[in-house]
Amino acid sequence: MAIQQLPIISFAQLDSEQERLRLRWAASEVGFFYLVDHGLSEHELAQVMNLSRRFFGLPAAQKAGVDMRYSPHFRGYNAVGQELTGGAMDVREQFDWMNEEPAPTEIRHDWQQVIGPNLWPAALPQLEHTLLALSERQTDIAVTLLRALCQSMGMDAHALDQSFRDSPYTHSKIIRYPGSAQSRQGVGAHKDPGYLTFVLQDQQSGLEVEHQGQWLDVEPMPGSFVVNIGELLELASDGFLQATNHRVRAPQPGTERYSVAYFMAAQLDATVPVLDLPEPLKAQSKGVSTDPNNPLLSHVGENVLKGRVRSHPDAGKAA
Numbered sequence: 001m002a003i004q005q006l007p008i009i010s011f012a013q014l015d016s017e018q019e020r021l022r023l024r025w026a027a028s029e030v031g032f033f034y035l036v037d038h039g040l041s042e043h044e045l046a047q048v049m050n051l052s053r054r055f056f057g058l059p060a061a062q063k064a065g066v067d068m069r070y071s072p073h074f075r076g077y078n079a080v081g082q083e084l085t086g087g088a089m090d091v092r093e094q095f096d097w098m099n100e101e102p103a104p105t106e107i108r109h110d111w112q113q114v115i116g117p118n119l120w121p122a123a124l125p126q127l128e129h130t131l132l133a134l135s136e137r138q139t140d141i142a143v144t145l146l147r148a149l150c151q152s153m154g155m156d157a158h159a160l161d162q163s164f165r166d167s168p169y170t171h172s173k174i175i176r177y178p179g180s181a182q183s184r185q186g187v188g189a190h191k192d193p194g195y196l197t198f199v200l201q202d203q204q205s206g207l208e209v210e211h212q213g214q215w216l217d218v219e220p221m222p223g224s225f226v227v228n229i230g231e232l233l234e235l236a237s238d239g240f241l242q243a244t245n246h247r248v249r250a251p252q253p254g255t256e257r258y259s260v261a262y263f264m265a266a267q268l269d270a271t272v273p274v275l276d277l278p279e280p281l282k283a284q285s286k287g288v289s290t291d292p293n294n295p296l297l298s299h300v301g302e303n304v305l306k307g308r309v310r311s312h313p314d315a316g317k318a319a
């Protein structure tokens with residue numbers, strides 16, 4: 001049966017088997033849900049949103065100082081027009097950060113390009129601490145959620161731990177969607193490459209999820225994260241859990257939309273294991289997607305790099 005609204009899952013209730021079964025249903029039948037009671041207060045989230053508004057309100061020249069064209073590691077700022085999805089331009093500006101790391105001294109595999117330092121704007125020194133603290137808290141939540149998902153599928157809670165060990169690769173972005181009269185594409189339809197994505201939305205709607213052949217509006221729910229299953233989790237569950245297409249419609253001229261996205265993958269050098277799910281779940285699996293334009297790669301670094309290159313062909317060009 002088609003749903004009218006995404007399911008709501010309580011993070012604080014995940015030690016109850018009943019809530020984990022609801023989680024399993026949401027993750028396998030919809031691929032998207034609201035996560036509430038996750039422990040980050042509305043006040044903390046509002047602080048992040050306020051800082052994001054301040055960043056995007058900086059003069060264009062200051063934002064250009066941390067442009068992703070200076071980063072061979074896909075970090076930093078993209079003005080409107082620098083990102084492509086489905087080969088078409090997205091109408092959004094964004095600032096990306098990932099694990100804070102030195103660049104490798106020697107590149108043996110292409111995917112190692114994504115490893116390196118972030119770019120932080122001198123004009124807004126609070127940004128670094130606030131955003132890194134946010135992604136660290138989200139990683140704790142994502143790890144617990146991933147373990148609950150494993151348990152909900154009859155697996156050991158730690159069945160995927162080996163793939164992310166002490167620290168998963170994470171990627172985050174603050175995003176502003178300006179109103180547009182020319183294009184409705186805030187971001188074109190896509191699936192996210194990692195294990196799990198969390199999106200924090202402001203009051204302006206626009207996020208849409210493909211569900212049973214229709215686009216379902218994801219109405220903002222204050223304090224919640226919109227969570228989705230990424231391609232690596234579709235692979236790990238052999239298609240029992242589904243990575244779901246989603247897109248953002250550009251707001252009407254005169255309005256704007258802000259969001260914060262967090263993507264959790266595994267360690268970049270890991271290969272995602274395929275879990276041996278109980279037979280009744282295997283029987284319900286829809287199988288792993290086989291889109292020739294978007295092959296799902298079980299090598300984590302390769303799947304992450306695939307998404308980064310597709311979105312940002314110009315990253316690092318000015319470095």
Ligand SMILES: O=C(O)CCC(=O)C(=O)O
Pocket residue numbers: 175187192199201207246247248259260261
């Ligand atoms: O801004 C949003 O609500 C979602 C963004 C998104 O899907 C993405 O960046 O992958």
Ligand SMILES: [Fe+2]
Pocket residue numbers: 190191192197246
């Ligand atoms: Fe996405």
